[in-house]
Each structure stands twice: as structure tokens, then as C-alpha cells.
Amino acid sequence: MTNMIETSTRTERKPDRTRRVILEAAFREIYRHGYQGTRLDDVVAITGLTKGALYHHFPNKQALGYAVVDEVIRGMIHQVWLEPLADAEDPLAHMIHFLENMGSLIGDDIITYGCPLNNLAQEMSPLDEGFRLRLDHLYQEWRQGLQRALERAREQGHIRKDIDCGPLAAFVLASLAGCIGVAKNAQSMDQLQICGRGLVDYLRSLRAPMN
Amino acid sequence: MTNMIETSTRTERKPDRTRRVILEAAFREIYRHGYQGTRLDDVVAITGLTKGALYHHFPNKQALGYAVVDEVIRGMIHQVWLEPLADAEDPLAHMIHFLENMGSLIGDDIITYGCPLNNLAQEMSPLDEGFRLRLDHLYQEWRQGLQRALERAREQGHIRKDIDCGPLAAFVLASLAGCIGVAKNAQSMDQLQICGRGLVDYLRSLRAPMN
DNA sequence: TAGAAAACAAACCAGTTGGTATGTAAAATA
DNA sequence: TATTTTACATACCAACTGGTTTGTTTTCTA
Numbered sequence: 001m002t003n004m005i006e007t008s009t010r011t012e013r014k015p016d017r018t019r020r021v022i023l024e025a026a027f028r029e030i031y032r033h034g035y036q037g038t039r040l041d042d043v044v045a046i047t048g049l050t051k052g053a054l055y056h057h058f059p060n061k062q063a064l065g066y067a068v069v070d071e072v073i074r075g076m077i078h079q080v081w082l083e084p085l086a087d088a089e090d091p092l093a094h095m096i097h098f099l100e101n102m103g104s105l106i107g108d109d110i111i112t113y114g115c116p117l118n119n120l121a122q123e124m125s126p127l128d129e130g131f132r133l134r135l136d137h138l139y140q141e142w143r144q145g146l147q148r149a150l151e152r153a154r155e156q157g158h159i160r161k162d163i164d165c166g167p168l169a170a171f172v173l174a175s176l177a178g179c180i181g182v183a184k185n186a187q188s189m190d191q192l193q194i195c196g197r198g199l200v201d202y203l204r205s206l207r208a209p210m211n
Numbered sequence: 212m213t214n215m216i217e218t219s220t221r222t223e224r225k226p227d228r229t230r231r232v233i234l235e236a237a238f239r240e241i242y243r244h245g246y247q248g249t250r251l252d253d254v255v256a257i258t259g260l261t262k263g264a265l266y267h268h269f270p271n272k273q274a275l276g277y278a279v280v281d282e283v284i285r286g287m288i289h290q291v292w293l294e295p296l297a298d299a300e301d302p303l304a305h306m307i308h309f310l311e312n313m314g315s316l317i318g319d320d321i322i323t324y325g326c327p328l329n330n331l332a333q334e335m336s337p338l339d340e341g342f343r344l345r346l347d348h349l350y351q352e353w354r355q356g357l358q359r360a361l362e363r364a365r366e367q368g369h370i371r372k373d374i375d376c377g378p379l380a381a382f383v384l385a386s387l388a389g390c391i392g393v394a395k396n397a398q399s400m401d402q403l404q405i406c407g408r409g410l411v412d413y414l415r416s417l418r419a420p421m422n
Numbered sequence: 423t424a425g426a427a428a429a430c431a432a433a434c435c436a437g438t439t440g441g442t443a444t445g446t447a448a449a450a451t452a
Numbered sequence: 453t454a455t456t457t458t459a460c461a462t463a464c465c466a467a468c469t470g471g472t473t474t475g476t477t478t479t480c481t482a
């Protein structure tokens with residue numbers, strides 16, 4: 001019935017796409033200026049839409065922020081970290097390779113603006129419990145993915161048998177966030193590599209002693 | 212109508228003290244809400260002063276923020292970290308003891324609000340080069356203090372001779388910031404201890420092998 | 423001790439911000 | 453096809469915010 005292929009120049013209505021456009025613009029602004037520093041006027045200006053569109057899809061700024069966490073940032077972490085890690089045959093080698101080439105694998109934004117998840121967590125966790133719960137949930141997903149990968153590495157004999165991979169995953173994640181934060185403050189890719197190498201050294205030191 | 216009432220409201224004038232009061236109130240608000248989330252009206256409300264006083268001592272919000280970094284936060288890091296570390300006879304043992312008892316040694320604020328320096332760095336470094344330079348300078352002071360302590364530990368034979376204490380100090384600092392950040396987001400002292408133990412394990416693994 | 427300067431107080435303002443009320447064209451539905 | 457619902461656009465505002473201006477009281481100084 002309404003199945004037409006004609007892409008007319010009329011104002012096509014694609015609510016899902018409009019919603020996506022708003023979400024990604026909001027993510028960009030939040031990533032660059034923080035949640036509190038983000039102005040809704042700037043978000044709509046980037047999209048070329050208007051506030052009417054924004055407030056049609058989201059009831060208020062807070063709901064928009066929550067959706068950015070649940071949909072945009074969550075997707076990025078799964079895509080960049082969790083899925084490749086789950087697919088890797090040699091998880092430890094994959095992690096080390098990733099840590100040693102973060103700059104080229106992720107892009108300069110990691111130096112300029114840091115980690116989107118950690119940024120938002122540091123800013124909003126003490127201020128808004130809704131943010132905190134969502135961000136904490138995401139961290140737990142991330143940590144569990146890391147833990148599973150480390151346990152696989154342990155089964156492969158790349159990590160000593162006596163290591164508890166739960167706390168280890170927590171520490172690795174914390175260190176990684178710290179390294180990115182330091183690099184961001186120094187605005188220096190070198191700093192990221194120096195700190196990242198410290199983490200890699202640590203991971204290597206967990207190898208079972210060769211006999 | 213001239214000074215008919217010599218009421219006790221004789222406002223005692225202590226400019227240095229007034230400046231201090233403003234600085235500490237500003238620190239408190241920035242620590243809790245971030246720089247962008249801090250309202251000058253709230254700062255003056257806490258002090259019981261007025262904007263006139265604030266703008267007499269500081270030309271604008273930015274200068275007040277800079278002064279908080281240079282005077283308040285810097286003092287705290289020196290007092291809590293650098294001076295005790297420089298005075299410690301066994302720096303490595305001191306560091307480990309500190310990491311294992313951070314919660315009780317520093318206080319609950321570290322869980323609730325995180326690390327004042329790291330918070331401000333993550334928020335403001337990409338937004339304001341003046342902040343970034345001041346915060347980066349402070350980080351370098353901190354890292355150098357750590358490096359000197361680690362080098363002393365190496366001389367004492369508590370750390371392997373082949374370790375380069377510069378990158379190590381950078382990694383330790385990054386990890387520490389990351390651990391505090393994770394604990395803050397989880398609002399959990401347990402998380403701080405779990406992550407902190409990971410860092411302690413790492414430091415212990417640097418010990419020269421016993422023969 | 424008189425005048426200048428410093429240290430505050432109080433009122434005010436212009437720009438901004440999140441949010442709303444209302445209008446309207448396109449889809450969905452009947 | 454007629455009607456309702458969805459998806460936006462437009463215009464607007466009340467509250468707030470950083471900052472200014474002006475006035476008053478204390479302290480310093482010549």
C-alpha cells in the first residue's frame with residue numbers, strides 16, 4: 001500500500017532516524033563538553049532540527065542523557081571492546097595488542113576527550129543516581145566481558161592458575177580508565193603509550209612461569 | 212544618623228582570611244558539583260559573604276577556579292601524598308600501607324566524590340587550556356614525587372634494578388586515579404579495596420626475586 | 423586627623439537555558 | 453475519503469547566572 005520507493009524531496013518523516021540523529025548529536029556534545037556543559041540549543045543546531053523535534057522524542061534533558069548512555073555509549077563499548085574480545089581466539093594477546101595500539105585503533109578523540117563512559121561517570125555519578133546506576137551497569141558488563149576473556153586466557157595457560165580473574169578484571173579496567181585520563185590531561189599520545197605499557201607489563205607478569 | 216549604633220556587627224576585616232574562606236567554599240562546591248556545575252551564588256551563600264567580597268578578591272569565576280587548583284588542591288596533594296612519602300624511611304611499604312588503608316586514611320569523601328584533582332582534570336582539561344596547564348603541572352609534581360620514592364625503594368632493594376621508575380610512577384598514578392574513579396562510580400569502598408589490592412599486587416611483583 | 427584606599431554590601435542587568443504552547447504537514451487508520 | 457495520530461516547526465518565556473555598578477564602612481597613611 002504505502003510501500004513506495006520514491007525518495008521524494010518532501011520532508012520525509014523518519015522518526016527512528018531523527019531520534020538517532022538527535023542521540024548522536026547529544027552524544028557528541030556531551031562527549032566534548034560534559035553533560036552539564038551541554039546546551040540543548042547546540043544539540044538541535046547541530047542536527048538542523050528544532051526543539052520541537054527534540055522534545056517530541058525525549059521528555060527532557062535528563063532522559064536524553066540517559067538514552068545516550070543506554071544506546072550510544074553502550075553500543076560503542078560492545079562494538080569496540082566486548083565483541084572483538086569475545087571473538088578473539090587468544091584473548092590475552094588480543095588485549096595486549098589492543099592496549100599497545102589504542103591510539104591508532106580508536107582514534108585521536110581518546111586523547112582529546114578521553115573515554116566517554118568514564119567522563120560521564122566521573123561527572124554525573126555523585127550528582128544523579130539515575131546516571132550512576134546506568135553507568136555502573138555498563139561498567140559491570142564491561143568488567144564481566146573482561147573477566148570472561150581473562151578466564152579463557154587462564155584456561156589457555158597464559159595466566160597463572162592461582163589468579164582470581166574477577167578482581168583482576170576490575171583492576172585492569174580501572175587502570176585503563178586511569179591511563180586514558182592521564183593521557184587526556186596531558187593531551188599526549190606518548191603518555192597513553194607509556195601508561196598502557198605499564199598495564200601490558202602487568203598482564204605479562206601474570207603469565208605462568210615457564211619451566 | 213551617623214554610627215549611632217556601635218553594634219557588635221562591627222565587621223572585622225581580615226582580607227587574607229576572607230580570601231581563604233572563599234577559596235575553601237569554592238573548592239567544596241567544585242569538588243561536589245564540578246566547575247561548570249558550581250554557582251557563584253552558592254559559593255557566597257556558604258561563606259555568608261556577598262558577591263562584592265568575592266569579586267573584590269577574584270576578577271571572575273575562572274580566576275577563582277585557577278586559584279582553587281593552585282592553592283587548595285595543590286596543598287592537599289602535598290600534605291596527603293608528597294610530604295609523607297618524602298619523609299617515609301621505607302617508601303614502598305608506606306605506599307602499600309597507604310593504598311591498603313586509603314578509605315580510613317583519607318575519608319569517605321574519596322568514595323562519594325572521588326579525587327579532586329582527577330575530577331577537575333577530566334572535566335576541564337579539554338575545555339580550558341589554563342586549567343589543563345595548571346592541572347598537568349600538578350600531576351607532574353605528583354608523579355615526580357612518586358618517582359623519587361620509587362627510586363629510593365629501588366636503592367633499598369625493594370624493587371628490581373632493571374625497572375625504570377619514571378614510567379612506573381606514571382602508571383601507578385594513572386591506576387590510582389582509575390581505582391578511585393571506579394570506586395566513586397560504584398559508590399563502594401569494597402571496589403576501592405579490590406582495585407587497590409590489584410595495584411598493591413603489582414607493586415609487590417616488582418620486588419627483586421629472592422634467592 | 424583628614425583623605426585615600428581597601429574591603430566589603432546590595433541592587434541590578436543582559437544573556438542564556440531548559441522547557442512549553444501552539445501551529446501544521448505527513449502518516450496512519452477507519 | 454474523512455478523521456485521528458504522529459512528527460515535527462515556530463515562537464516564546466520564566467528562571468537563572470556570571471558579572472557589573474554603586475554605595476558604605478573600616479583601615480591605612482601622609
